[in-house]
């Protein structure tokens with residue numbers, strides 16, 4: 524099993540925050556080792572506690588461990604640039620959202636305008652929890668969502684948002700050249716570019 528290559532993390536916060544926010548990043552080099560279902564359920568447990576509009580909890584997750592029968596068919600839906608590294612991951616978590624919500628005081632279902640927004644919060648909780656447990660989680664939108672939905676037998680009124688790739692960080696030398704050069708935590712825009720006071 525390959526060792527994780529040393530990583531220099533140049534991330535700096537402009538204001539004090541907990542270190543976990545700077546330490547979570549999305550590697551592509553993985554060891555290919557297996558992950559147990561209880562370990563991954565802790566990631567999903569964290570997602571469960573995300574806030575959502577009216578506590579509607581519109582997130583839905585489908586777990587595929589690398590030895591599961593659906594692994595190969597789901598892997599086949601990935602773009603070539605993602606297939607180049609996802610093969611050494613330990614699990615895929617399909618992140619979907621349910622588009623409808625019960626109308627207050629009624630059994631009727633109405634569109635939930637916040638389903639995607641709330642599901643994004645759950646994904647972020649899950650990714651942070653994975654990092655705290657010593658695993659990496661790398662979101663990907665680069666796959667055929669229609670084909671993915673078929674593999675996953677996704678019901679109507681759901682949106683397949685992304686796949687969360689789960690793995691133990693491995694050695695960057697296992698990656699193709701272009702990806703190896705990018706195998707480090709990236710930076711962010713300055714706060715001043717997206718935070719304003721009073722009005723936009």
Ligand SMILES: Cc1cc2nc3c(=O)[nH]c(=O)nc-3n(C[C@H](O)[C@H](O)[C@H](O)COP(=O)(O)O)c2cc1C
Pocket residue numbers: 547548549550605661662663664665666685708709
């Ligand atoms: C919804 C979503 C889709 C993404 N799609 C891809 C993808 O298809 N392939 C990929 O290599 N990375 C993908 N990423 C990873 C982002 O490029 C990465 O999160 C971003 O550069 C910030 O880096 P960090 O996660 O290391 O902090 C995706 C991330 C998110 C949240």
